[in-house]
Amino acid sequence: MSRENGSGTHETIAAISTPPGEGGIAVVRLSGPRAVEIAASLFQGMNPLTEAKPRTACHGWLVQNGTCLDEAVVTVFPGPRSYTGEDVVEISSHGGTWVTRRILDALVAAGAEPAAAGEFTRRAFLNGRLDLAQAEAVADLIRAKTEASRRVAMAHLRGRLTEQLDHIRERLLGICAHLELELDFSEEDVEFTSREEVSGSLAAAVSEIETLIRSYARGRVCREGFNLTIVGRTNVGKSSLLNALIERERAIVTDIPGTTRDTIEDVLDMDGICFTITDTAGIRETSDPVEREGVRRTRIAIEDADMVVVVFDGSTPLTPEDSAVVDVVNGSGKPVLAVVNKSDLKQNIELPLLKQRLPAGETVFVSAKSQAGIPGLIARLEEAALQGGIPESGEVVITHARHHAALERARSSFLSAGDTLKSGLSQEFVALDLRAGLDALAEITGAVTSDDVLNHIFNEFCIGK
Ligand SMILES: Nc1nc2c(ncn2[C@@H]2O[C@H](COP(=O)(O)OP(=O)(O)OP(=O)(O)O)[C@@H](O)[C@H]2O)c(=O)[nH]1
Numbered sequence: 001m002s003r004e005n006g007s008g009t010h011e012t013i014a015a016i017s018t019p020p021g022e023g024g025i026a027v028v029r030l031s032g033p034r035a036v037e038i039a040a041s042l043f044q045g046m047n048p049l050t051e052a053k054p055r056t057a058c059h060g061w062l063v064q065n066g067t068c069l070d071e072a073v074v075t076v077f078p079g080p081r082s083y084t085g086e087d088v089v090e091i092s093s094h095g096g097t098w099v100t101r102r103i104l105d106a107l108v109a110a111g112a113e114p115a116a117a118g119e120f121t122r123r124a125f126l127n128g129r130l131d132l133a134q135a136e137a138v139a140d141l142i143r144a145k146t147e148a149s150r151r152v153a154m155a156h157l158r159g160r161l162t163e164q165l166d167h168i169r170e171r172l173l174g175i176c177a178h179l180e181l182e183l184d185f186s187e188e189d190v191e192f193t194s195r196e197e198v199s200g201s202l203a204a205a206v207s208e209i210e211t212l213i214r215s216y217a218r219g220r221v222c223r224e225g226f227n228l229t230i231v232g233r234t235n236v237g238k239s240s241l242l243n244a245l246i247e248r249e250r251a252i253v254t255d256i257p258g259t260t261r262d263t264i265e266d267v268l269d270m271d272g273i274c275f276t277i278t279d280t281a282g283i284r285e286t287s288d289p290v291e292r293e294g295v296r297r298t299r300i301a302i303e304d305a306d307m308v309v310v311v312f313d314g315s316t317p318l319t320p321e322d323s324a325v326v327d328v329v330n331g332s333g334k335p336v337l338a339v340v341n342k343s344d345l346k347q348n349i350e351l352p353l354l355k356q357r358l359p360a361g362e363t364v365f366v367s368a369k370s371q372a373g374i375p376g377l378i379a380r381l382e383e384a385a386l387q388g389g390i391p392e393s394g395e396v397v398i399t400h401a402r403h404h405a406a407l408e409r410a411r412s413s414f415l416s417a418g419d420t421l422k423s424g425l426s427q428e429f430v431a432l433d434l435r436a437g438l439d440a441l442a443e444i445t446g447a448v449t450s451d452d453v454l455n456h457i458f459n460e461f462c463i464g465k
């Protein structure tokens with residue numbers, strides 16, 4: 001029943017799988033060949049745990065050296081039909097920090113090893129219960145804070161990405177095998193697959209991969225959210241705009257120029273997308289060291305932004321300070337949106353000049369004070385972040401930089417295989433490029449992978465998962 005867990009040992013691991021704190025119940029979990037035996041050594045119920053019916057809740061008491069630790073419900077999941085593929089025991093105890101700590105200590109005293117971060121899921125991967133993209137989706141689902149992030153994680157967890165990649169791989173694997181076979185018969189000049197078929201399949205694969213690569217812009221925003229940085233000269237209403245967007249008085253607003261001296265961040269769930277909005281110190285020449293530091297931080301916030309919102313005061317003509325802001329933003333190369341604020345006042349801003357100075361961005365008119373134009377601004381921001389709404393349930397979009405990079409490598413290998421084919425070079429080179437592309441695709445699901453990649457991925461998990 002037990003399997004190699006990849007580290008070359010057969011330890012049984014244990015961890016508290018629910019978050020720290022007080023709650024109705026908590027779950028302490030064991031996985032490994034001795035899971036049932038270790039849990040059984042503490043369990044006192046109607047029947048011994050070693051005779052428990054699989055996947056059926058057993059009520060009893062947890063007793064260590066005559067001391068009753070807690071009343072619990074224990075479930076045994078024999079491998080390989082368990083989360084990790086090994087024998088798993090889940091102990092549902094009362095959800096107190098001390099109770100769970102004592103139960104875990106007792107399990108360790110009985111022979112379990114405390115689990116490392118993500119070790120349950122790592123074992124699930126090593127035992128073939130999940131592929132690597134699905135394991136990453138587990139962490140994403142746990143971290144999801146909005147509908148969009150939950151939805152894209154769920155599609156990956158259900159194996160949709162894997163299915164699509166397998167589909168691409170299977171077709172090319174067959175071709176690769178044929179090309180490699182032809183090499184064995186190179187004297188006889190046989191062709192198992194026509195060149196047209198090879199080149200057609202390569203083109204189809206590249207096109208499917210390019211669709212996935214393009215989906216990364218949306219997928220990344222669903223998973224990581226969208227960073228919006230609000231900049232502008234002093235007193236144009238940046239902090240008022242932040243407050244209007246998040247609908248509470250987060251930042252201090254006064255009529256004194258230079259009110260905001262540090263960057264202020266808040267998050268907003270706009271229709272399922274997590275926006276992080278950063279209000280910044282107004283950009284102006286200043287000798288005040290605190291304000292200068294604020295302006296330095298503004299520049300950093302611009303670098304971190306997915307989009308920069310430049311705020312202008314519509315009631316006054318453009319000033320040299322506005323121009324200085326525009327220069328910084330234009331120099332950053334970031335997507336920009338111009339927001340002309342104070343639309344409730346008489347307008348004096350020179351719009352043609354603004355358009356000329358900031359040609360990249362659209363202009364939106366609002367009043368942070370009266371809220372006029374704010375819903376339109378929100379709609380515009382959502383559109384900019386997602387370019388086409390949050391994905392449908394089950395729609396596959398790429399969400400991880402790791403997957404994106406592997407797809408780029410696969411694409412360039414397949415393109416180069418196509419070029420080699422056209423140039424009439426030996427099929428040996430075509431097969432080499434094909435193999436490299438297939439390996440890049442296999443890295444995503446973990447069919448080909450290194451320990452470094454695994455450590456990097458599973459160290460991001462919480463303990464007990
Ligand atoms: N009439 C009117 N006044 C506004 C509007 N938005 C902001 N104000 C006023 O403009 C002044 C400056 O607003 P803030 O939000 O502090 O401006 P800021 O850009 O954050 O300023 P600094 O932090 O100093 O750079 C305050 O007196 C606000 O009440 C608006 O839409 N209409």
Ligand SMILES: [Mg+2]
Binds near residue numbers: 282
């Ligand atoms: Mg401010």
